[in-house]
Amino acid sequence: METILSIENLSVEYTVGKKIISAVRNVSLTLNKGDSLSIVGESGCGKSTLGLSMLNLLPKEARITGGKIIFHNQDILRFDKKEMQKIRGGKIGIVFQDPLSSLNPVIKILQQIRETLKIHRRDYSEEKIGKLLEAVQLNDTKRIKNSYPHxxxxxxxxxxxxxIAIASDPEILIADEPTTSLDVTIQKEILELIKKLIRELxxxxxxxxxxxxxxxxxxxxxxxxxAGEIVEGGGISEILKNPRHPYTKALLSAIPKKDNLVKFNTIPGSVSDLASLPSxxxxxxxxxxxxxKCVQEDPQLECKENRFLRCFNP
Amino acid sequence: MLNDFILKTVNLNKSFRAEKNFFSSKTSGIKAVDNVSIKLKNGDVMGIAGESGSGKTTLAKIVSGLLDYDSGEVFINDRELKNYSRYELSKKVQMIFQDPFSSLNPKLSIGTAITEAIKTQNQNLSEKAIEILNMVGMAPDTMQKYPHQFSGGQRQRIAIARALASKPEIIIADEPVSSLDISVQAQIMNLFLDLKKTLGLSYIIISHDLNLLSAVSDNIAIMQNGKIIEYGQSEKIMDSPENPYTQRLISSILTINV
Structure with missing residues (x-):
């Protein structure tokens, strides 16, 4: 299988006032062509920071303190602004949680899609834009093209x-909580759409x-x-069927099931302050x-039979 | 029995007037709550689900006394809502919102926010406030801090503490956990369940998460376009929904298939 993106020992820190927050620590990932990888975790675990660093979109308080992001054998962290622009929105597309704040409120939809196509030197005729809208199952294309986001x-x-994300035929699509703000029925439709696009494109x-x-x-x-680290990884069905890291287990069991119950399963305590992590x-x-041993030593992410685990006592 | 239902609405209606159309002087109304009758039994949990704009929050605000209604009746303990004074009502019903940050005053310390709510009760203020904070699992030093110093889950606990301060009998919770992480959600829902047991509270919980609702509710009401389109015991709604919209809602629940 062809490796299309690999992240090697990436670390990202934020400076907030006098505090240094280590949001991502030593994260390594490999993405093969055709993979669909999910990065799962709770708020503050570093998943969005990881996503943003792949596009060099980190806010100015953030600093990449180590590691590489290799896209087609090139370290994109060394790219200058211009080179990065070609990748961002070109080779790698992104969809964020809140479409209202990612679309420009005073520009019509047609113009917003055209902009992306123009920047990446693609065909930006109305016909092409119509086709793109059809690809995302928006059929009333005429009205939509002339609408404002609101x-x-x-x-x-x-x-x-x-x-917009698929306009320039990207190789990778990053979707950061794309359905969180939507109603459940709409959420399902959007997920079906993404599934279809994965297959077709x-x-x-x-x-x-x-x-x-x-x-x-x-x-x-x-x-x-x-807390900024990958604690478990691998094939999705193996991990969901048989989670081994205590955090993965706890997280899975905290999901509400439909049966009536007396108590929800929780994880005691709360996420440690990223500015002063436990040893x-x-x-x-x-x-x-x-x-x-868990207090004395840092467990490493170890690989056994295609499964990654960071735990001394699973 | 007279006091069987602690909260009851009969044919409740509320419409919002939309802005005047530019071309005509006609004003069009949006029926946010359309002929809704619900009954909440003493000590029960009622779940309300439905898509955005279905009227869930409007209904909740009406029965909490935060919003006027056009027609119909609301009874709390067999007495009409309109006959309650604000003070009396605050001791019956309290509402908890989705975003605890915007419902807490950023300039008030938690101690002040909670003692304000107790003041109406004329008791030894800070001692009582500490006791209430303890009930929701917050330490006494919370009193001197401000809302921004807490995480989302902790803020929701504080919002619950403030609601409890006036010793209500009914808690109306509007999407109380939807902005929280799964593990924190579970903690807050457990807190609700504990308080139900220790204080004998009744709840109306609004959520879009049907799995979560069915886990805690005795009955579930499904709303669409201001109407309650299906109502029943939660197991029945989940296992054999009759209305096509309810069926669609349930089939849209994402489950872990492996």
Whole structure:
């Protein structure tokens, strides 16, 4: 299989006031052509920071302190502004959670899609734009092209974002919580659309989400993040069927099931302050399987039979 | 029995007037709550689900006394809502919102926010406030801090503490956990369940997460376009929904298939 993107030991820090927050630590990932990888974790685990660093879109408070992001044998972290622009929105497309804040409110949809096509030197005729809208199942193309974002519903706006993301035939699509702000029925439709596009356009996808339900029938690989590190990773069905890291287990069991119950399963405590992380395993203060070693040493992400695990006592 | 239902609405209606159309002087109304009758039994949990704009929040605001209604009746303990004074109503119903950050005053310390709510009760203020914070699992030093110093889950706990301060009998929670992480969601829902047991509270919980609703509710109401289109025991709604829209909602629930 052809490796299309690989991240090697990436670390990202934010400087907030006098504090240094290490949002991503030593993350390594490999993405083969045709993969759909989900990065799952709770707020503050670094999943969005990871997504943004792949496009060099990190805010100015952030600093990449180490590592490489290799896209087609080139380290894109060394790219200058111009080179990066070709990749961003060109070879790698992105869809964010909130389509209203990612679309320009005072520009008509037609113009917004055309802009992307122009920048990446593609055919920007109305016909092509019409086709793009049809690809994302927006059929009333005439009306939509002449609409402003506020005249469309949330689901339609997200479809427009997807149309823009796929406009320049990207190889990789990064979707950062693309359905979180939508109603459940619309969420399902958008996921079906993304599934269809993956198939038809042969896209490689990185799906960033906190929802295991979304990824289970969309992705083939999963990486679970906690406090800036990947704690478990591998094939999605193996991990969901048989999670080994105590955090993955706890997270899966906290999902509400439909049966009436007396108590929800929770994870005791809360996520450690990223500015002052505990020694040893970052999950140890909340872990039910903690042993002495977990406090003394940092567990490494180890690979066994295609599964990655960062735990001394699974 | 008279007091069987702690909260009841009969044919409740509320419309919002949309802006005047540019071309005509006609004003069009949007029926946000359309002929809604619900009954909440003492000690029960009622779940309300439905898509955005279906009227869930409007209904919740009406029964909390935060919004006027056009016609119909709302009863709390067999007495009409309109006959309650604000003070009396605050001791019956309290509402909790989705975003605890915007419902807490950023300039008030938590201690002040909660003692304000207790003041109406004329008790030993800070002692009582600490006791309430303790009930929701927050330490006494919370009193001196401000909302921005807490995480989303902690802020929701504080919002719940403030609601509890006036010793209500009914809690109306509008999407109380939808902005929180899964593991934090579970903690907050457990808190609701605990308080139900210890304080004998009744709840109306609004959520788009049907799995979560069915796990905690005795009954579930499904709303669409201001109407309740299906109502029943939660197991029945989940296992054999009759209305096509309810069926669609349930089939849209994402489950983990492996």
């Amino acid at each position: 005249q469309l519903s949330g689901g339609m706006r997200q479809r427009i974002m997807i149309a 042969n896209l490689t996808v990185i799906f960033i989400t906190h929802n295991f339900g979304i990824v289970s029938d969309l992705c083939n690989k999963i990486a679970v993040m906690y 040893g395993c970052k999950f140890n203060p909340r872990c039910p399987r903690k042993i002495a």
